[in-house]
Amino acid sequence: MPLRVSLFQLYGPTRILPEKKLDFSDLTALSFTMPPAMEHDNETNLAKGSLMRFSILLANLMVLLAPAGVQAQKSGPFAYDLVKRQALVLGQLDAELKSLDTLYKYLHSHPELSYEEEKTAARLAKELRTLGFTVTEKVGGHGIVGVLKNGAGPTVLIRTDMDALPIVEKTGVAYASKIRTRDKEGRDVGIMHACGHDMHMTCWVGTARVLANLKKHWRGTLVFIGQPAEEVGAGARMMLQDGLFKRFPRPDYCLGLHCDSRLPHGHVGYTEGLSLVNVDSVDILVKGKGGHGSAPHTTIDPIVISARIILDLQTLVSRENNPLDPAVVTVGSIHGGTKHNIIPAEVKMQLTVRSTRDDVRARLLEGIQRITKAAAFAAKAPEPVVRIEQDNFTPALYNTVEVAKKTSKVFRAVLGDDKVHEQKPLMGGEDFSRYIREGVPGFFFFLGTLPPERVEAMRMGKAPPISLHSDLYYPVPEPSMRTGVMSMSMAALNLLKTAP
Numbered sequence: 001m002p003l004r005v006s007l008f009q010l011y012g013p014t015r016i017l018p019e020k021k022l023d024f025s026d027l028t029a030l031s032f033t034m035p036p037a038m039e040h041d042n043e044t045n046l047a048k049g050s051l052m053r054f055s056i057l058l059a060n061l062m063v064l065l066a067p068a069g070v071q072a073q074k075s076g077p078f079a080y081d082l083v084k085r086q087a088l089v090l091g092q093l094d095a096e097l098k099s100l101d102t103l104y105k106y107l108h109s110h111p112e113l114s115y116e117e118e119k120t121a122a123r124l125a126k127e128l129r130t131l132g133f134t135v136t137e138k139v140g141g142h143g144i145v146g147v148l149k150n151g152a153g154p155t156v157l158i159r160t161d162m163d164a165l166p167i168v169e170k171t172g173v174a175y176a177s178k179i180r181t182r183d184k185e186g187r188d189v190g191i192m193h194a195c196g197h198d199m200h201m202t203c204w205v206g207t208a209r210v211l212a213n214l215k216k217h218w219r220g221t222l223v224f225i226g227q228p229a230e231e232v233g234a235g236a237r238m239m240l241q242d243g244l245f246k247r248f249p250r251p252d253y254c255l256g257l258h259c260d261s262r263l264p265h266g267h268v269g270y271t272e273g274l275s276l277v278n279v280d281s282v283d284i285l286v287k288g289k290g291g292h293g294s295a296p297h298t299t300i301d302p303i304v305i306s307a308r309i310i311l312d313l314q315t316l317v318s319r320e321n322n323p324l325d326p327a328v329v330t331v332g333s334i335h336g337g338t339k340h341n342i343i344p345a346e347v348k349m350q351l352t353v354r355s356t357r358d359d360v361r362a363r364l365l366e367g368i369q370r371i372t373k374a375a376a377f378a379a380k381a382p383e384p385v386v387r388i389e390q391d392n393f394t395p396a397l398y399n400t401v402e403v404a405k406k407t408s409k410v411f412r413a414v415l416g417d418d419k420v421h422e423q424k425p426l427m428g429g430e431d432f433s434r435y436i437r438e439g440v441p442g443f444f445f446f447l448g449t450l451p452p453e454r455v456e457a458m459r460m461g462k463a464p465p466i467s468l469h470s471d472l473y474y475p476v477p478e479p480s481m482r483t484g485v486m487s488m489s490m491a492a493l494n495l496l497k498t499a500p
């Protein structure tokens with residue numbers, strides 16, 4: 001891809017400086033492309049990478065050697081700041097990549113389940129301390145908080161999650177996890193970073209290194225948090241309840257990223273506003289009266305009641321909900337009975353319930369209880385138990401529009417217009433939303449992680465789609481972390497105060 005940004009355009013003789021001051025809204029017009037060094041290393045890209053570095057060097061030189069008029073303007077035009085910042089970040093990133101790759105592979109092969117992130121948290125705490133952060137451990141379980149004060153300016157929180165999933169890894173990569181453990185039910189399970197939280201941690205450490213090493217270029221306070229128990233929707237609540245926004249500097253902004261299994265590496269995706277939805281987990285215990293399968297009249301059959309409940313639940317979305325408000329009610333698990341000729345005494349069901357609006361959520365949860373009780377009543381069965389897991393509820397994630405606009409413009413300028421995608425919201429959940437719900441403006445974006453050829457094959461229907469939480473999913477390490485560290489560092493620098 002040709003290097004479309006022309007430094008000549010920015011500093012050339014015909015128009016050394018734009019007539020009007022450049023601000024963020026001018027950025028898209030500048031048409032930067034992604035620094036080629038951020039793509040997979042191959043000969044062409046290496047050549048392009050050298051060209052980009054040379055261009056950045058040249059830009060810096062031109063600014064240094066520029067006449068006074070240009071110097072006077074340099075703090076105004078964002079173009080100058082952007083090129084300079086990108087060059088500074090790229091320099092740091094190049095120096096850190098090898099060690100970040102080692103860190104990533106260590107984290108990938110040493111996953112820990114939700115609530116058990118002890119060693120992972122200790123490793124991250126050590127990384128931050130080395131960089132001069134003041135680190136507090138055990139904030140809401142195994143959560144860690146690192147604070148780096150650097151003069152007067154905004155406070156920016158950057159979050160990573162730390163937990164992995166009970167999955168036996170089948171990726172076949174050399175650094176695959178071989179860890180096994182017992183789950184809550186005592187079953188032997190593997191543990192795998194199948195949601196990319198290892199990549200989030202690596203990008204987080206990389207960004208901490210870049211920003212700590214570039215301290216003289218910004219002012220403000222960094223709050224880096226390592227959050228436990230994201231996969232069970234509990235970690236953000238636990239950290240907030242343990243005083244995250246009271247014991248430590250309250251952030252003016254919060255930032256987070258998540259691996260994306262649809263986008264190629266080098267690309268990022270985001271939404272302005274709604275990104276992810278309300279997620280509730282509901283447990284239902286349908287009670288009946290057990291007995292012999294040949295004598296149903298002597299029993300109250302909870303299996304028939306459950307079947308009725310499942311069908312009636314469908315009407316919550318199809319009949320009671322405004323079709324323009326997205327909603328999902330899924331019965332994901334049903335267990336009852338042991339043998340052909342035994343009518344069991346009870347049936348257990350587990351539901352996931354999703355919505356984008358809080359009033360829709362309230363109606364769905366009320367409806368589940370109403371339908372379940374009504375079915376039991378109709379069958380003269382004992383009252384069923386409906387348990388809504390309030391603690392692990394994940395609220396819908398709404399990106400703050402102003403922060404989304406401001407940050408995505410920088411992404412377009414740094415990565416290239418064609419590599420930054422405004423996406424549709426997903427019916428998934430993420431408890432990063434809780435930080436924004438506490439009144440902190442925030443932005444959560446998605447990091448492309450797949451080989452481009454795989455994405456193309458998926459698009460053409462020649463390869464099956466892959467999702468997070470798959471035993472086969474893994475991000476391509478180096479190019480993913482390049483884009484992750486670059487985008488997160490540039491996002492943070494864009495919110496912090498520029499040093500005079």
Ligand SMILES: [Zn+2]
Pocket residue numbers: 195231468469
């Ligand atoms: Zn996940």
Ligand SMILES: [Zn+2]
Pocket residue numbers: 195196197230258
């Ligand atoms: Zn995740």
